[in-house]
Amino acid sequence: MLKNFSFILTIVLFFFTKAYASEIYDSSEKCDSFIIVISPINDTVKVLWKEKSIFPNPPKTFTAGDNYFKGLKQFTLNCPDRFISYDGNILKIKSDDYLEKTRNLLNGNIDISYSYYYDYPNIKEGYHSNKLIFDLHSYEIKNSPSVSSELSGKIIGTKIDDSELLPLIYDSKIYDHKTDMRTADVIEIFSKTEAIWEKIYIKKSDGVIELHKKFQFPDRK
Structure with a gap:
């Protein structure tokens, strides 16, 4: 025994x-x-x-x-010009140049949500997928290939340079903040509903992007 x-x-x-x-x-x-x-x-x-x-x-x-x-x-991955770490919850990416290096380590975009289905699930044939993407170059929410199904029920907010919490996706609508995001130093995106990352944190001046699997959705203030 x-x-x-x-x-x-x-x-x-x-x-x-x-x-x-x-x-x-x-x-x-x-x-x-x-x-x-x-x-x-x-x-x-x-x-x-x-x-x-x-x-x-x-x-x-x-x-x-x-x-x-x-x-x-x-x-933890250290190189002279870039740093990547992951602790099971937070993926942190840092370099000496946000525009040319940090965002390109993620191929210029971050997947926000992802779903898939099969036409014939029993034999897993006819695969289809939908996802919402945050484009790190245009600062827009994009879809691949159909955005309507991914928008339904989503509640996603953003803070731009420590602003109040603003809607980014709400009531099946995408809100446009690309002009402010393009000139901002700090961008935060929070997902209240199911998402790949519940928080996205960007600080351009430090060359940092952080992706949080779990994060408490903030109060609006």
Whole structure:
């Protein structure tokens, strides 16, 4: 009985330790390429990147973040000109140039919500997906491919340079704040309804974008 209990406890501690373990990567050289892979279906976040190499040696490729075999969710990635960390809730991206580097690490946009369906769900044929996107270049909410289904029931607000809480999506309508967002330093977006990220935080002067999976929707003030 005690042997069985000890075995079970060992297994539980093993997976608990892996779930809260953290990978730390420091690079003395500028990292050549980053790909941030965010999967809302699998609820995973990871980063793929390469470091500079000298011909004819093959480039070194690395992966940090969610990994089924490693069981790791948390990671910190340091390069001389950029920083990425993820603690299972907050993904933080920072560089020395918001316009040219930080926002481009996310391919210039942030997915707000995502849904999918099959024409024939029993055999998973006829796949379709819809998502709302916040464009980091135009500061507009965009859709791919059909926005109407994704807008229904959504309550999303924004604060611009510490303004009062303003509607961004409400009553199936998108509110236009792109002019103010383009000139602002700090942009915050909050989702009261189901979303991939409940808070998006941008501070251009610090080259920072933070994406929060969980965050308390603020009061309007």
